Amino acid sequence: MRALLAIAGCAAACLPDRIDITGKLCSDERPCGEGWACVPQGAERVCVPARGQGGGGGGNGTPGVVMNLLPNGDFTEVEDGSFDEWKAWGGYQLAIETQTVRSAPRAARIVRAGNDAGGGLEPDKELASGPPRGQRYCAAAWVFGVPSAREVWLQFRERDGSGQTVEQSDGARVAVADGWAQVRHEWGSLGNAQLEVRLVVGTGIANAPLYVDDFAAWAAPQGACP
Ligand SMILES: [Ca+2]
Numbered sequence: 001m002r003a004l005l006a007i008a009g010c011a012a013a014c015l016p017d018r019i020d021i022t023g024k025l026c027s028d029e030r031p032c033g034e035g036w037a038c039v040p041q042g043a044e045r046v047c048v049p050a051r052g053q054g055g056g057g058g059g060n061g062t063p064g065v066v067m068n069l070l071p072n073g074d075f076t077e078v079e080d081g082s083f084d085e086w087k088a089w090g091g092y093q094l095a096i097e098t099q100t101v102r103s104a105p106r107a108a109r110i111v112r113a114g115n116d117a118g119g120g121l122e123p124d125k126e127l128a129s130g131p132p133r134g135q136r137y138c139a140a141a142w143v144f145g146v147p148s149a150r151e152v153w154l155q156f157r158e159r160d161g162s163g164q165t166v167e168q169s170d171g172a173r174v175a176v177a178d179g180w181a182q183v184r185h186e187w188g189s190l191g192n193a194q195l196e197v198r199l200v201v202g203t204g205i206a207n208a209p210l211y212v213d214d215f216a217a218w219a220a221p222q223g224a225c226p
Pocket of ligand 1: 074075076101102103104105106107213214
């Protein structure tokens with residue numbers, strides 16, 4: 001009886017915390033188990049928590065983000081005075097914003113430099129290298145700006161082994177408005193060498209800054225974006 005009591009007493013107090021298997025290699029034959037999802041990461045598939053925000057950050061307020069594949073997507077971390085894992089492209093320049101933020105303490109601020117060239121914001125690296133054909137990827141970002149003729153949208157691109165863009169998909173356009181608005185897009189991989197995602201700002205009349213925060217992209221574990 002004493003032994004049984006000891007076991008019963010231990011059951012509540014001695015259970016180990018749930019083991020963190022984030023990053024463990026997995027496959028259809030070797031699933032991660034209940035509460036975990038098996039998602040592409042580079043050329044392999046790894047376990048991530050099935051709900052909530054995983055590593056990488058930036059899933060704030062974006063339902064269904066399993067694991068943000070974009071580094072520093074909430075623009076929290078500053079390295080040597082810049083967001084070194086992000087860059088503005090085209091006719092835009094990237095700066096750190098601390099006032100107009102969706103998630104504290106920082107957001108990205110992009111400003112058109114000079115002429116009315118298009119451009120936008122993108123991570124410094126590809127979203128996925130060797131993504132499995134048929135894998136669906138989801139992306140979402142929040143934007144805020146002075147109302148203008150400008151529109152913003154998300155764009156997926158696939159590149160072949162030589163770096164040539166072979167596929168491109170543009171998401172729904174959202175008008176820049178005085179308030180945080182979300183842009184979303186999703187894409188089923190065609191299995192090319194590289195998959196990229198970026199924010200595109202259409203040409204317009206305003207040179208006013210555009211604020212971007214909580215930029216997330218993730219592999220849909222069930223084959224559909226939320
Ligand atoms: Ca932020």
